[in-house]
Amino acid sequence: MNKFTDFLIKQKYLLIVLNLAFIIFLSFFIQIKEIDSSPEIWFLDNDPAIQSFNLLKENFDNDEFLVLYYKTDKTIFTQEILSSIDSLTQKVASFEYVTEIFSITNYRFLESENDVLESKFLFPQFDDGELPTIEEINFAKEKALKDEVLTKSLLKPDGKGALIFVKVEYKPNENADYKINLVKKIYVEVEKEEQKTGCEILATGGPVVQWELMKTLLDDLKVVFPFSTLILFAVVLFLFRSFAGLALTMSVVYLSLMGTLGFVGIFDWAYTSLNISVSTILMAIGIADSIHFLSAYIQALARLEEEGVSQTEIYAKAVSESVKKVFLPCLLTTLTTAIGFITLSQSHLRPLKEFGYEVAFGVFLALILTLTFMPALMLIFKPKFKKCRNFFIKKDTLTIYEKLVEFSYKNRKIIVYASLLIVIASVFGISKLKVESSFLDYISEDHPARKWTETIQNELGSTVQIDFLAQPKNGKIQEKEVLEELVKFEDFLANLAGVKEVVSVGKFIERTNFELNNRQEGFAKIPEEQSVLDELFYLVEGFGGILESLVNSESDLARVTARTIFMDSAQYNVFMERVNEYISMYVSQFKIMPTGLMVMFKNMEYHLLWSMVDGFLWALGFIILLIGLAFRSVKFALFSLIPNLVPILITFGLMGFLGIKIDVGTSLIACITLGIIVDDTIHFLEKLKKAKEMGKNNYDATLHSMQISGRAIFFTSVILILVFSSLVVSVWIPTVYMGILCSLTIFSALIADLIITPAAMFFFEEKRKSMAK
Numbered sequence: 001m002n003k004f005t006d007f008l009i010k011q012k013y014l015l016i017v018l019n020l021a022f023i024i025f026l027s028f029f030i031q032i033k034e035i036d037s038s039p040e041i042w043f044l045d046n047d048p049a050i051q052s053f054n055l056l057k058e059n060f061d062n063d064e065f066l067v068l069y070y071k072t073d074k075t076i077f078t079q080e081i082l083s084s085i086d087s088l089t090q091k092v093a094s095f096e097y098v099t100e101i102f103s104i105t106n107y108r109f110l111e112s113e114n115d116v117l118e119s120k121f122l123f124p125q126f127d128d129g130e131l132p133t134i135e136e137i138n139f140a141k142e143k144a145l146k147d148e149v150l151t152k153s154l155l156k157p158d159g160k161g162a163l164i165f166v167k168v169e170y171k172p173n174e175n176a177d178y179k180i181n182l183v184k185k186i187y188v189e190v191e192k193e194e195q196k197t198g199c200e201i202l203a204t205g206g207p208v209v210q211w212e213l214m215k216t217l218l219d220d221l222k223v224v225f226p227f228s229t230l231i232l233f234a235v236v237l238f239l240f241r242s243f244a245g246l247a248l249t250m251s252v253v254y255l256s257l258m259g260t261l262g263f264v265g266i267f268d269w270a271y272t273s274l275n276i277s278v279s280t281i282l283m284a285i286g287i288a289d290s291i292h293f294l295s296a297y298i299q300a301l302a303r304l305e306e307e308g309v310s311q312t313e314i315y316a317k318a319v320s321e322s323v324k325k326v327f328l329p330c331l332l333t334t335l336t337t338a339i340g341f342i343t344l345s346q347s348h349l350r351p352l353k354e355f356g357y358e359v360a361f362g363v364f365l366a367l368i369l370t371l372t373f374m375p376a377l378m379l380i381f382k383p384k385f386k387k388c389r390n391f392f393i394k395k396d397t398l399t400i401y402e403k404l405v406e407f408s409y410k411n412r413k414i415i416v417y418a419s420l421l422i423v424i425a426s427v428f429g430i431s432k433l434k435v436e437s438s439f440l441d442y443i444s445e446d447h448p449a450r451k452w453t454e455t456i457q458n459e460l461g462s463t464v465q466i467d468f469l470a471q472p473k474n475g476k477i478q479e480k481e482v483l484e485e486l487v488k489f490e491d492f493l494a495n496l497a498g499v500k501e502v503v504s505v506g507k508f509i510e511r512t513n514f515e516l517n518n519r520q521e522g523f524a525k526i527p528e529e530q531s532v533l534d535e536l537f538y539l540v541e542g543f544g545g546i547l548e549s550l551v552n553s554e555s556d557l558a559r560v561t562a563r564t565i566f567m568d569s570a571q572y573n574v575f576m577e578r579v580n581e582y583i584s585m586y587v588s589q590f591k592i593m594p595t596g597l598m599v600m601f602k603n604m605e606y607h608l609l610w611s612m613v614d615g616f617l618w619a620l621g622f623i624i625l626l627i628g629l630a631f632r633s634v635k636f637a638l639f640s641l642i643p644n645l646v647p648i649l650i651t652f653g654l655m656g657f658l659g660i661k662i663d664v665g666t667s668l669i670a671c672i673t674l675g676i677i678v679d680d681t682i683h684f685l686e687k688l689k690k691a692k693e694m695g696k697n698n699y700d701a702t703l704h705s706m707q708i709s710g711r712a713i714f715f716t717s718v719i720l721i722l723v724f725s726s727l728v729v730s731v732w733i734p735t736v737y738m739g740i741l742c743s744l745t746i747f748s749a750l751i752a753d754l755i756i757t758p759a760a761m762f763f764f765e766e767k768r769k770s771m772a773k
Helices: 002-010 012-027 048-059 079-093 134-146 177-197 206-240 243-266 273-306 311-346 350-381 386-393 395-410 412-431 448-460 480-494 505-516 530-540 569-586 597-631 634-639 641-658 668-693 698-729 733-772
Strands: 064-071 098-102 108-113 116-121 161-168 200-205 464-472 499-503 558-564 590-595
Touching: 002 012, 002 311, 002 350, 012 243, 012 350, 048 464, 048 590, 048 597, 064 079, 064 177, 064 206, 064 448, 079 098, 079 134, 079 161, 079 177, 108 505, 161 177, 161 448, 177 200, 177 206, 200 206, 200 448, 206 243, 206 273, 206 386, 206 448, 206 698, 243 273, 243 350, 273 311, 273 350, 273 386, 273 668, 273 698, 311 350, 311 597, 311 668, 350 597, 395 412, 395 698, 395 733, 412 641, 412 733, 464 480, 464 597, 480 499, 480 505, 480 530, 480 558, 480 569, 480 590, 499 505, 505 530, 569 590, 569 597, 590 597, 597 634, 597 641, 597 668, 634 641, 634 668, 634 733, 641 668, 641 733, 668 698, 668 733, 698 733
Parallel strands: none
Antiparallel strands: 064 161, 064 200, 098 161, 108 116, 464 558, 464 590, 499 558
């Protein structure tokens, strides 16, 4: 260690240049990217979810749906509104990436005349470029309101609302820029039609939701990050009472952040919603290491001044002592934090693996800057920190920590038993936790995307779709027995909660048979004879591309689409449980695979949540093992559980009692806070171990450790609580919860470090001695 500090003192300019050169090199790879919301980036190539999704894309168009909803208090069957619907339909149809569009003004229905099946427009006048008369509109209205297909898809049953379904080309493995630009263009046209008709036109569907959520996240970044930085600036400036302290700490934070962004750019990793939390994590870890180092430096500087060390040597000695003092605990905290995030590499989700590596690199970079770049700057500029020394060496402050140790010792039994009761209560609270997520829960109730989606869902019942691929085990789709079993599955889906409509080849063939037989009762079914069924399939081939969208060219794969409400995780899980139960009991002719964007996003959420849980458990195990090996003490390893595990148990227990769900945002809390709060634990235990090696008894060793590390633990915790609390200004609800719950966890960890852990050590030391007697 002496060689390292000697090198640091002699080569301070070289170290500054090398650090800056490395950061500048990395900064060349920084890429300014939009948030990538495509589902493929979340899955590895061998994941079953992506394989079934690829099968869907290979055999059918996999366009996304964007939905526009004309909402009126009267009726949409007026010349003005119908003309507006037709105008918007034609305008949007002309936009790039729109592959097909469906509305009431271009709706076709099947009709049989003289055994000839025809497709007719509900409003042929619009197809001819004319405006229908009042009489023609009333005739079409009567026909439309009786059309079950139409009232389940494009028309509100009471005639007071109509949908426009826009099929948007899905471009795999590309970011959402093309969809965003399309949504913006559609919004412009929607605003024009709203002004013309006085109708409210709402929008939802995948592209709209992606754009609105991305816009929310980007707006959040513009507000939350500057606000967090401002709070951090204010607190650090108040703490160190000098711009030198601010500059030193912020240089570590921002240089490590720049380097990490460059590291991500080198591998060309996608920028996802997970990356948004990286800046907060690195800010927290970077500031924690910096404060521990500066605290040690200020204490060393004051002591060396009292000893009369000359001005030519005092700063070099203070820096050298500080580096030696914090090197091991800072290295251990970095290792434990990095290990915690690297465990996420076991996940099946690509962005989560990348997120783990990204944070691990960032914390190591922050450590290098803290132990080389910051000390080198201090050797050159020689900060004295005279205005803030009272915070770090004031005897009144020391008395506070003496009283805390005394309080912990005198009340050790009460503290231990009370903590045990809190842990038991927390475990009970955790048992009440629910893993649920829905994008609607991520944004406030007054957010446009949420209001529009809920309105459309409540009034028409369908805003998204779940696809199923049905692959016959033997034979072809058009074989009678095979198709009849598929129809039963379709009927089952249609009766499930949340399903508005089922689109499938079975229903299409049944309807075609019904129309060809002049709508006679008893013919809305699959024909009894295979020859008649074959004729039906032959008849509808190429009929508007409908059959081709439902059955592949080899007739060995069918697509069944259930149009549903937006389901949260609980609703989706119940839905899929019932589907799987039905398949296992009644489906023998097919292999049925759920797929599509909705299924992929739900699978992504499931993998993300449980990867976080799995990663946390692995990280906790590695951290305990590493602490035990570093301090060569099983006792220290077990005691480290108190300030690291207990606060997280308390937070998740409280979530259970308050009904806060585990979702994509709250699942991050354990991994983030574990990497942060272990820092204070290691600093405390490292000072405690040294004191015991000096021959101090348990009480005096705890007091010694508290006097040296207590201030830094308190200050870093307060700063981190304030930084995370600043996230409440976000409009992204997972970010708000993350800020509040991380702050709560850090506060609990502070209490555990300063009171509960010492009390537990006194308590069990007393038990050990009594047993020895």
